[in-house]
Amino acid sequence: MKLYYSPGACSLADHIAMHEADLTFERIRVDLKSKETETGEQFNRINPKSYVPTLEMDDGQRLTENIAILSWVAQRKPALAPNSEPGSLRLLEMLAFISTEIHKQFSRVFKPTSDAEATAAREKLGQRFQLIATMFKGEYxxxxxxxxxxxxxxxxxxxxKKVGIEVPEKLRNFAELMRARPAVQLAMKHEGLD
Ligand SMILES: N[C@@H](CCC(=O)N[C@@H](CS)C(=O)NCC(=O)O)C(=O)O
Structure with a gap:
């Protein structure tokens, strides 16, 4: 199994989750500018969508999209999904919120078409982080x-943190808790992140 990733990109989520699930896999780094893999392949040929993450199964099938890959990992290790009813839908609901309402909003911060757009996106992200902080059912x-x-x-x-968006204390504590997890430390080490 191969995970195509780029250091610090959203694929870090899949990388961490795969370690949490104790899966054995190869990591292939993708240069998102040149769209070349570290093995010298044209990434567009591997995933025509041309973005990470991409997961290649041992039978050659490829799975793309964070929501799908993270759901697949949770199917491999059900402890990585909520166990209260309806667990899989609650997980999907949360993954969709993070993907469409938080992750995608960052594009407007990283590559804004105007200062006003960047400001609006930062504001929106601040609100979404406030909101998700209220959704916690515990430490996680x-x-x-x-x-x-x-x-x-x-x-x-x-x-x-990288772009200086303030988040509630609950989320800062949560990030520290996550950072202490062996799976997170391993994935960050592999990606050359602090
Ligand atoms: N809808 C995709 C988006 C993935 C995505 O935005 N990947 C970024 C890195 S975080 C990427 O590879 N961007 C390169 C590009 O779009 O050219 C998903 O959720 O998996």
């Missing part, structure tokens, strides 16, 4: 155990 999003959605949120919090 779904209670006392980490889920694949926590790996995704942690990655978004690294981005927030």
């Amino acid at each position: 999003l779904f209670g006392s155990e980490a889920s694949v959605a926590d790996a995704y949120l942690f990655t978004m919090l690294l981005w927030a």
Whole structure:
């Protein structure tokens, strides 16, 4: 199994989740500017969408999209999904919120078409982080155990820190808790992140 990733990109969430699930996999770094892999392949040929993450299964099938890959990882290790009813839908709901309402909003911060757009996106992100902080059922999003959605949120919090977006104390504490997890430390080490 191969995970195509770029250091510090959203694929870090999948990388962390795969370690949390104790999966054995190869990591292939992708240069998102040149669209070349570290093995010298044209990434567009591997994933015509041309973005990470991309997961290649041992039978050659490829899975793309954070929501799908993280859901797949949670199916491999059900402890990484909430166990209260309806667990899989609550997970999907959370992954969709993080993906469409937080992750995608960062594009407008990283590559704004105007200063006004960047300001509006930062404001929106601040509100969304405030909101997600109220959704926690415990130390982690779904209670006392980490889920694949926590790996995704942690990655978004690294981005927030990088661009100086203030987040509530609950999220700062959560990020520290995540950072102490062996799976997170391993993934960050592999990606050359602090
Ligand atoms: N909808 C995709 C978006 C993935 C995405 O935005 N990937 C970024 C890195 S965080 C990327 O590879 N961007 C390169 C590009 O779009 O050219 C998902 O959620 O998996």
